[in-house]
Amino acid sequence: MFFGNQFANVVEWEEFRDDMIFWKWSNREIKKGSKLIIRPGQDAIFLNNGKIEGIFENEGEYNIASDIIPFLSTLKGFKFGFNSGMRVEVLFVNTKEFTVKWGTQNPIMIPTPQLPGGMPIRANGTFNFKVNDYVTLIDKIAGVKESYLVEDVKIRITSVLDQLLMKWISREGKDMFNLQANSFEIGKGISEDLDMQVMDNGMTITGFHIMSFNYPQEIQDKITKTASYEMIGNVQKYQQIVMTDGMASGNVKGGGAAADMAGMMMGMNIANEMMKQMNPGSKPSADSAPAPAAQxxxxxxxxxxxxxxxxxxxxxxxxxxxxxxx
Structure with a gap:
């Protein structure tokens, strides 16, 4: 003979993990006195033969017989006995938005006229997703799996990410040497395509962000040099600036007072030449003109x-x- 709550079960997410999207409580009977515990950030879905009987979203502790069963569509007529139970499945879903880091595993060869073989580019960033369709989630995944992890979604996303990066960089990357300037448009296009990839699993992409694009070191060095040339004007002035910096830092040295005076005169001449380039219509002022030799x-x-x-x-x-x- 059975007494009271001797066979009461607590229906709860026993294996909760922050990186777990859902977990299924299954293959056990609920009996008189059973309780349901829903924690913050969880929804509990009662299933019968793979179909949704009821969805409970508010956190708290519930008596299944009095608080849950009366609201289930086909099970509300079930009457608990002392020596009988009801086998049921409860799917717990993590309702939070997940943030996942991503990075290209290998360089992506982006077609560009400057490089016949393509521009090898790496990229990294984050994407966000969450569950938004329980019916589809159950039909496509939860029906055959006991649990589902963020890593499972990441594997699916990264399997198509390289192709999407190539597609949207080629479309939105107007300047292959400054892709960061167009990263928002590139990320927006990729987000829309990725959403189509996970939509059939009952999830949605809520954000896709590109933190940085990385070029091969030799290409990055050329980009830096090109920027320096453009900033200064031409190679001759670039060499002059390098010489002046060297003398100022003490890396370029001469002998005695003559070398010091020569370095100072060279610096003045370079400064005057740069001023002429910046202001071609102006003449040197009396203060900047070299003083005549003392007589x-x-x-x-x-x-x-x-x-x-x-x-x-x-x-x-x-x-x-x-x-x-x-």
């Missing part, structure tokens, strides 16, 4: 060379740079 008064020889600053010992020409001193 000795009364025909006397200068004590210091006006060109390099070397001390003069009474000679007519500077011993260091050859500047005439009278």
């Amino acid at each position: 000795s008064s009364g025909g006397k020889k200068a004590n210091f060379c006006p060109n390099c600053g070397t001390k003069n010992e009474g000679a007519n020409f500077c011993a260091n740079c050859g500047q005439k001193l009278n």
Whole structure:
């Protein structure tokens, strides 16, 4: 003889995981006194012979006999006995939006006129999805599986992602060397196509984001150099800037006061040339013009060379740079 709640079951998601999309409570009987526990972020779907009997969305603890059975479409006439039960399946669904990281496994060869073999590009980012159609989910997946993981969806998505990236980069990637500028349009197109891929499983893509596009290192180096040339104007000015930076950092060194003076004069000349390029209609100001060589008064020889600053010992020409001193 059975007494009271001796055979009561607790129907709940016993194997809950954050990366699990659904889990099925099955092949067990519910009896008098059984309870249903629905936790936050879960829906409970009662099934009978693979068909939905009722969907319960509010979190909490429910008495199955009094709170659940009366609302089930075909099972509401079932009467609990003390020594009999009812075999039923309950599908617990994770209702949250899942975020998944993705990245291309191999470079995608994007056709481009500049490279006959195509532009090898890698990309990475995230996509979001959630369950939105329980009937389709049960018909296509839950009917044959006891559980379903985010990894299962990721595998399906990544299997077609390379082709979709190639499709939308070719369509929206107006500048192959600056794809990040068009990443929003590319991601939007891919999101729409991916939604069609998972729609037949009862899910929907709620977002697709491209964090970065990555080029081969040698191509990235050329992009950087090209940007430098465009910023400066031409190769000659680029070399001048490199020389000036080298002298300023101490990596380019000369000998003595003459080398220091020569470096300073070179820097002034480069600066004047760059100013002329930036303002072709302007003339050098009196302040920027080089000062005339110092003249000795009364025909006397200068004590210091006006060109390099070397001390003069009474000679007519500077011993260091050859500047005439009278």
